[in-house]
Amino acid sequence: xxxxxxxxxxxxxxxxxxxxxxxxxxxxxxxxxxxxxxxxxxxxxxxxxxxxxxxxxxxxxxxxxxxxxxxxxxxxxxxxxxxxxxxxxxxxxxxxxxxxxxxxxxxx
Numbered sequence: 001x002x003x004x005x006x007x008x009x010x011x012x013x014x015x016x017x018x019x020x021x022x023x024x025x026x027x028x029x030x031x032x033x034x035x036x037x038x039x040x041x042x043x044x045x046x047x048x049x050x051x052x053x054x055x056x057x058x059x060x061x062x063x064x065x066x067x068x069x070x071x072x073x074x075x076x077x078x079x080x081x082x083x084x085x086x087x088x089x090x091x092x093x094x095x096x097x098x099x100x101x102x103x104x105x106x107x108x
Contacts (some may be wrong), residue, residue: 003067006057007076013050014079017043021083021090028097036094043087050080 001009024039054077061067 003057004072006053007070007072009053010050010076011079013046013053014076014083017046017050018079018083018086020046021087025090025093028094031097031101033094033098033101036097040087040091040094043083047080047084047087050083054080 020039020043024036024043027033027039028036057067067073
């Protein structure tokens with residue numbers, strides 16, 4: 001994979017993870033917690049893929065292979081950070097929805 005392909009792979013995997021996380025949030029909001037957790041697992045897999053690609057270039061750079069710091073690389077890192085933050089926050093929201101649905105059922 002060349003440098004641009006690496007960067008685009010990070011962007012693609014991070015974007016997929018972010019989208020899947022928001023799909024999970026919508027499912028949780030609708031009460032489909034099983035579907036929400038499945039989407040979150042898919043999001044985590046996409047983030048792992050993005051991190052693996054990122055780790056590959058980090059290891060290569062640590063071994064002496066230098067990469068140009070480009071606006072595209074910064075953009076990729078921004079996508080990865082935003083997707084990770086979205087995943088973390090949405091996991092918390094799903095847990096809140098789950099607790100709210102449990103509490104609602106117990107009061108009915």
